[in-house]
Amino acid sequence: MIDGTQESNSEMSDNDDYNFDAELSVMKGKARQRAFDVEAESLSVQDIEAIMKRDAEHVSGIFGAPVSIAYLLLRYQTWNKEKLIERYMDDPSKVLATAGVLDPSTENLASPLMPPSSRRVTRGTTSTRSRQSQPSPPPFMCPICCDDEPPNIMSLGCGHMYCSNCWDTYLHTKIREEGELSIRCMDELCAIQADQTFIRKVVSNQDLQRYHELLVRDYVTNNPQLRFCPHPGCAYALSCAAASTKSALQTIVPTVRCAEKHAFCFGCALEGGHAPVICTVSKLWLKKCADDSETANWIKSNTKECTNCNSTIEKNGGCNHMTCKKCKNEFCWVCMGSWAEHGTSWYSCNRYDEKDGVDARDIQSKSRASLERYLHYYNRWANHEQSARLSLDLYAKTEKKMEEMQITSNLTWIEVQFAKKAVDEVIKCRKTLKWTYAMAFYLESGNAKQLFEDNQADLEKAVEDLSELLESPIEPETIPILRQKMTDKTVYVAKRNDIVLEDTAKGFVDGRWIWNIGM
Amino acid sequence: MATFSSRRLTKELVALREECPAGITLLSTEDLKSWTLSLELLGESLFKGEVFALRFTFGSRYPIEAPEVVFVVNDKYKAPMHPHVYSNGHICASILGSEWSPVLNTSTICITLQSMLASCKKKERPEGNDRYVKNAPLSPKNTHFLYDDDSV
Ligand SMILES: [Zn+2]
Ligand SMILES: [Zn+2]
Ligand SMILES: [Zn+2]
Ligand SMILES: [Zn+2]
Ligand SMILES: [Zn+2]
Numbered sequence: 001m002i003d004g005t006q007e008s009n010s011e012m013s014d015n016d017d018y019n020f021d022a023e024l025s026v027m028k029g030k031a032r033q034r035a036f037d038v039e040a041e042s043l044s045v046q047d048i049e050a051i052m053k054r055d056a057e058h059v060s061g062i063f064g065a066p067v068s069i070a071y072l073l074l075r076y077q078t079w080n081k082e083k084l085i086e087r088y089m090d091d092p093s094k095v096l097a098t099a100g101v102l103d104p105s106t107e108n109l110a111s112p113l114m115p116p117s118s119r120r121v122t123r124g125t126t127s128t129r130s131r132q133s134q135p136s137p138p139p140f141m142c143p144i145c146c147d148d149e150p151p152n153i154m155s156l157g158c159g160h161m162y163c164s165n166c167w168d169t170y171l172h173t174k175i176r177e178e179g180e181l182s183i184r185c186m187d188e189l190c191a192i193q194a195d196q197t198f199i200r201k202v203v204s205n206q207d208l209q210r211y212h213e214l215l216v217r218d219y220v221t222n223n224p225q226l227r228f229c230p231h232p233g234c235a236y237a238l239s240c241a242a243a244s245t246k247s248a249l250q251t252i253v254p255t256v257r258c259a260e261k262h263a264f265c266f267g268c269a270l271e272g273g274h275a276p277v278i279c280t281v282s283k284l285w286l287k288k289c290a291d292d293s294e295t296a297n298w299i300k301s302n303t304k305e306c307t308n309c310n311s312t313i314e315k316n317g318g319c320n321h322m323t324c325k326k327c328k329n330e331f332c333w334v335c336m337g338s339w340a341e342h343g344t345s346w347y348s349c350n351r352y353d354e355k356d357g358v359d360a361r362d363i364q365s366k367s368r369a370s371l372e373r374y375l376h377y378y379n380r381w382a383n384h385e386q387s388a389r390l391s392l393d394l395y396a397k398t399e400k401k402m403e404e405m406q407i408t409s410n411l412t413w414i415e416v417q418f419a420k421k422a423v424d425e426v427i428k429c430r431k432t433l434k435w436t437y438a439m440a441f442y443l444e445s446g447n448a449k450q451l452f453e454d455n456q457a458d459l460e461k462a463v464e465d466l467s468e469l470l471e472s473p474i475e476p477e478t479i480p481i482l483r484q485k486m487t488d489k490t491v492y493v494a495k496r497n498d499i500v501l502e503d504t505a506k507g508f509v510d511g512r513w514i515w516n517i518g519m
Numbered sequence: 520m521a522t523f524s525s526r527r528l529t530k531e532l533v534a535l536r537e538e539c540p541a542g543i544t545l546l547s548t549e550d551l552k553s554w555t556l557s558l559e560l561l562g563e564s565l566f567k568g569e570v571f572a573l574r575f576t577f578g579s580r581y582p583i584e585a586p587e588v589v590f591v592v593n594d595k596y597k598a599p600m601h602p603h604v605y606s607n608g609h610i611c612a613s614i615l616g617s618e619w620s621p622v623l624n625t626s627t628i629c630i631t632l633q634s635m636l637a638s639c640k641k642k643e644r645p646e647g648n649d650r651y652v653k654n655a656p657l658s659p660k661n662t663h664f665l666y667d668d669d670s671v
Contacts, residue, residue, distance in 0.1 A: 144621045169580065
């Protein structure tokens, strides 16, 4: 058995007891110790609200303030609880004033019941007290809407009274229209902030819900250990302490997955991630591709001409082994070289031969060489991206084949899953391969790069072999052999992929990678 | 228009018709949504003797939301030459944006703008006036001004 590991095996059912899954489940135990694994936790909105509540209750307990005031103070201190406590201990009045919370120590002057000695403890209830229950002097006209018989009048702790209609419209405008969490008293010069208890009393359930959403968003945005899943419409956030600093991102590649299985980079939010390269390399490369997109556009084209007979060939599968329908010429889609050489002695289609390209006698050819060098890497990068984009087609095609196999052999539906797993692996590895070309583009020539490209070539070769197996026709008599071959190859490909990821990750930690430009 | 808005505007209008702040005159009130007032500075200032006109446009959420206020620019009126007033009449004043409070009203806005002009030390347009005017949205409410000066 091949000693490899498999990154994602969560979708495998425990009931499948045939050897393929058995092989993979043996590997499960190892999954934790890999250098490219990053620990992260997917959090739902409810999970985050629970954390916020815990923080608010903690602060509330220390300061003796109501929880809703603790939320205001935390938000003012961008949810940094330790810093808030430190600042508060240092100068409570200043913290309260800047956060827009009524200082009970100043209010105490007007309230003989509270001795000034209690000033260190925020008697926050006063700042949220709604005065609607207090009997108001009969001739009250709301200074905002000029209603002289308002159904209800209320104020924040500052005592600036307005009718409840005006409060509702005001809070609605702030929360709904402006998406604003910082809501001051309506008085021109008053800095007191509306807290949750007050807001809950005034606004509709919908507005309150929106307010809570804004709070969660504010919390996540301000917490370097959290990031929302960038997948459109996904509400999960990921917590990843290991990748929360800029310096950490110099050595780790935090590809994380939310509970909905959307993969993305925790460091830069790129959907799908960019393992094995670090965010800096990924960003540089993507920027270069965007800048050079025009020169490179022709390469993206889905059609090419046969090297032998010049008839147009359209690429419609994931495999790079092309066969011209007209003349039967077999060649590699990426380098346009004869496929025979790829098959028998893999002649490093992944490697750009620096010596061949540079003709020092001619300046013009130098710039052409630099463009050609870029195109070499871009070509391969784009090819894997394109293949991955065609993955849905590949799944559909494979599913058809699986049905075919079920009919022509005595295999069950579960037993033909090996083909789907092969597709999973191919797609995953093409993503790795894609980014290895961005990496190689920036790697300085030398031993380290040589070894990197050897690993890359091994993976690429394995992936192309497996892709080719997936495209091979189904013959009833050879299904058992095909199944064995494909299963073995899938395990092998997974192993090669892990080697690339592991070695690249270790290289970052060891500082082994030397770049040809400043990073 | 919401009841609270029209009730408030009616009250303001009654008060303005009774007595305007010094230097302010109600020119026209086509309806409750759009008013024009003239504004001049009494006493010594760089704008002594000049008369300007302000056009107020009230949205349905006034006074929860600030009104749109611009200096009228036409054959008769020009926008004052001031570092916070663009030549198209748009005004960069925080009380008309982030510092708006629903307790402010037409009178208080006029008075604030009067004092903004009165404190002017040099008659000049804001930096980048031409660029702004060329690309400015129809309503200054769609502009995100950066208020660099707390005094206005
Ligand atoms: Zn107040
Ligand atoms: Zn009111
Ligand atoms: Zn997601
Ligand atoms: Zn990243
Ligand atoms: Zn051909």
